[in-house]
Amino acid sequence: MAKQLPYATIKEIFTRFQAAEPEPKGELEHVNAFTLVVAVALSAQATDKGVNKATRGLFAVADTPQKMLALGLEGVTEHIKTIGLYRNKAKNVIALSQRIMDEFGGEVPSSRAALESLPGVGRKTANVVLNMWFHQPTQAVDTHIFRFGNRSGVAPGKDVIAVERAIEDHIPAEFQRHAHHWMILHGRYICLARKPRCVDCLISDLCAFEEKTI
Structure with missing residues (x-):
């Protein structure tokens, strides 16, 4: 050091x-705050390039929490199976989509504490979203x-x-x-x-x- x-x-x-x-610019591809949360959560122990390859197809059919829930666990799993720890990550994507719908009216929250309450979202993921989408330092x-x-x-x-x-x-x-x-x-x-x-x-x-x- x-x-x-x-x-x-x-x-x-x-x-x-x-x-x-x-x-x-960050290198994770996304189209809105929700897809950014999902992409960053998926990037744990994975490369941005690998995540982008998987999420292009996923986000084409599910770019909102509602659409992600409609796609379901099996559908999400199929799209992201090339990413490490994909089974657990797919469960988190469904769970965080449900939490956003139930507790935040379908909108991604803009506070660190609220973001960290989402399944699969830790401090680093929350900070990335706050910085990239909400322009916080x-x-x-x-x-x-x-x-x-x-x-x-x-x-x-x-x-x-x-x-x-x-x-x-x-x-x-x-x-x-x-x-x-x-x-x-x-x-x-x-x-x-x-x-x-x-x-x-x-x-x-x-x-x-x-x-x-x-």
């Missing part, structure tokens, strides 16, 4: 991220952000909650809304787990990682 970088250094890092990609810490935060010194922490708090405490407010997307994309394509592509990194001169591959 690297030491926490100074505020000025972090500001320069995110200034560069912003200049390179002003409006970073929430931070969904996945493996890429955890690795990058600790390796670079941008947001070191022993667990995901500590990293989330470090992001909120140390990254300038003007970068908070897009911070987690910049970090996810950087971790996914540049700051790789086994062999980071430091030679291609636009912040390598600012990063605190001592074992750079340059």
